[in-house]
Amino acid sequence: MQKRGFVYLIGAGPGDPGLFTLKGKKVLEKAEVVVYDRLIGQEILDYANREAEFIYVGKAAGNHALPQDQINEVLVNKALEGKIVARLKGGDPFVFGRGGEEALYIREHGIEFEIVPGITSAVAVPAYAGIPVTHREATSSFAVITGHEKPGKSVSSIQWDKISTGIGTLVFLMGVENLEFIVTNLIAAGRSQDTPVALIRRGTYPDQEVISGTLKDIVHKVYDANFQAPAIIIVGETVNLRAELKWRENKPLWGAKILVTRARAQASGLLERIRDEGGEAIEFPSIKIVPESDLSALHSAFAVIGKYAWIIFTSVNAVDIFFEELRKRDIDIRQLQGIKICAIGPATFARLAKRGLLVDLVPEEYRAEGILAELKTRIQPEEQILLPRAEGAREILPESLRKLGAIVDEVILYRALAASHINPPLLESIRKGQVDYITFTSSSTVTNFVKIIGREFIEDFNSRVKVACIGPITAETARQNGFTVDVMPEQYTIDALFNSIVVDHKS
Numbered sequence: 001m002q003k004r005g006f007v008y009l010i011g012a013g014p015g016d017p018g019l020f021t022l023k024g025k026k027v028l029e030k031a032e033v034v035v036y037d038r039l040i041g042q043e044i045l046d047y048a049n050r051e052a053e054f055i056y057v058g059k060a061a062g063n064h065a066l067p068q069d070q071i072n073e074v075l076v077n078k079a080l081e082g083k084i085v086a087r088l089k090g091g092d093p094f095v096f097g098r099g100g101e102e103a104l105y106i107r108e109h110g111i112e113f114e115i116v117p118g119i120t121s122a123v124a125v126p127a128y129a130g131i132p133v134t135h136r137e138a139t140s141s142f143a144v145i146t147g148h149e150k151p152g153k154s155v156s157s158i159q160w161d162k163i164s165t166g167i168g169t170l171v172f173l174m175g176v177e178n179l180e181f182i183v184t185n186l187i188a189a190g191r192s193q194d195t196p197v198a199l200i201r202r203g204t205y206p207d208q209e210v211i212s213g214t215l216k217d218i219v220h221k222v223y224d225a226n227f228q229a230p231a232i233i234i235v236g237e238t239v240n241l242r243a244e245l246k247w248r249e250n251k252p253l254w255g256a257k258i259l260v261t262r263a264r265a266q267a268s269g270l271l272e273r274i275r276d277e278g279g280e281a282i283e284f285p286s287i288k289i290v291p292e293s294d295l296s297a298l299h300s301a302f303a304v305i306g307k308y309a310w311i312i313f314t315s316v317n318a319v320d321i322f323f324e325e326l327r328k329r330d331i332d333i334r335q336l337q338g339i340k341i342c343a344i345g346p347a348t349f350a351r352l353a354k355r356g357l358l359v360d361l362v363p364e365e366y367r368a369e370g371i372l373a374e375l376k377t378r379i380q381p382e383e384q385i386l387l388p389r390a391e392g393a394r395e396i397l398p399e400s401l402r403k404l405g406a407i408v409d410e411v412i413l414y415r416a417l418a419a420s421h422i423n424p425p426l427l428e429s430i431r432k433g434q435v436d437y438i439t440f441t442s443s444s445t446v447t448n449f450v451k452i453i454g455r456e457f458i459e460d461f462n463s464r465v466k467v468a469c470i471g472p473i474t475a476e477t478a479r480q481n482g483f484t485v486d487v488m489p490e491q492y493t494i495d496a497l498f499n500s501i502v503v504d505h506k507s
């Protein structure tokens with residue numbers, strides 16, 4: 001029997017990827033076809049299986065969206081092929097999302113579906129602006145209304161006389177272009193001209209903008225500010241609460257646009273912290289970690305692992321690849337017994353600890369010089385040291401250890417390569433320096449960044465953007481490449497770098 005298809009109509013929430021539901025994530029992970037609208041963020045799409053088929057049905061720049069009947073057909077056809085289909089929509093699928101239409105069509109064709117509600121922008125976007133849709137003293141009702149109704153329509157489906165005075169808080173979606181029409185109708189139907197109004201654009205995103213006024217002056221204000229869709233319009237006394245309840249704008253990194261140049265696998269921690277503190281983190285994966293295809297040098301070292309007095313790990317990547325290979329070759333971790341282990345800094349320490357290894361040494365200064373300072377007195381001549389690390393890493397560590405009389409086996413585990421793809425509009429805006437900070441967390445992030453954006457753009461970029469480097473080696477590489485270094489922490493860690501940016505941004 002052929003496998004039966006299934007359609008999930010999923011609400012993706014208003015924008016902030018953290019507002020996507022757990023259920024949405026769970027069903028998206030098992031979808032074989034993903035049909036998605038405009039404004040569905042990459043982070044949410046990333047939950048889907050990479051092997052899934054992705055079908056974009058939103059508006060492209062200057063183009064129209066796929067007509068609704070064609071979307072309906074895509075959903076049904078894919079389900080009839082026996083596929084699990086995830087239909088992702090902004091906000092909630094049943095709030096001005098045409099979810100009902102799609103569900104009816106799907107049912108007519110005998111296909112099973114499930115609705116996965118999402119957080120609607122009608123409530124969440126005001127919340128992110130510090131505006132509750134209800135409040136005991138101010139209002140006991142709210143309505144969500146389309147603002148898309150054409151001004152010329154002879155019979156309005158909106159009963160302006162009833163909603164204007166009959167409901168406390170009015171939330172209009174899709175209404176920016178019709179703001180004047182909406183305001184005129186409300187006033188004509190008896191709502192006071194002094195009623196507070198706010199427009200919130202790109203709510204819940206890090207570049208959310210809010211403009212507020214009253215029914216009397218909002219049209220002018222919006223016109224003067226050239227305030228554009230997509231935005232929601234909220235009308236009612238609760239808008240005044242924003243003065244006391246706004247919270248996003250108080251976050252320490254609010255308004256800071258920060259470019260994070262790390263390899264993808266490592267970037268997430270820094271990206272998340274920036275976002276948590278209200279900043280806009282832009283991922284620029286200038287390097288990617290590619291394990292060496294030929295790891296025979298490592299395997300040879302495994303064969304004689306007992307001879308080493310020390311293993312020195314200088315990155316989490318080295319830890320990961322080292323232990324994965326150990327496992328792949330069926331070597332028991334107890335073979336490492338008696339070998340002293342050094343981690344260059346706290347991240348590497350933590351990664352080793354996760355594998356159950358409490359290291360013997362983490363230097364005070366998290367770089368090669370720091371390791372040398374501490375090992376100087378601790379290694380004996382002729383002692384064997386294994387140094388698994390990246391191609392192109394600095395020579396100072398093995399060279400100096402050899403000078404101390406040690407025998408060093410350097411084994412290349414991986415390369416840090418320039419990432420191949422970055423989308424053109426983003427590259428363009430970066431070249432123009434349209435960010436506030438750039439973070440460099442290793443010398444290779446600097447050199448790869450320069451390679452990707454082009455040396456000729458550096459001077460201009462540097463004059464507009466603050467450069468934050470994790471430590472002196474990275475800073476030196478940055479200077480050699482034409483950057484002025486503005487931020488560098490005292491401790492060479494991601495945490496300290498993050499804190500230094502917060503301090504700098506607040507000053």
Ligand code: SAH
Nearest residue numbers: 091092095097120121173174202203231232
């Ligand atoms: N189903 C969606 C609404 C779709 S209609 C929901 O439940 O949220 C699209 C309209 O929603 C836009 O024109 C705008 O008015 C509003 N909207 C959606 N996301 C928004 C956001 N992040 N910020 C401001 N308005 C938003």
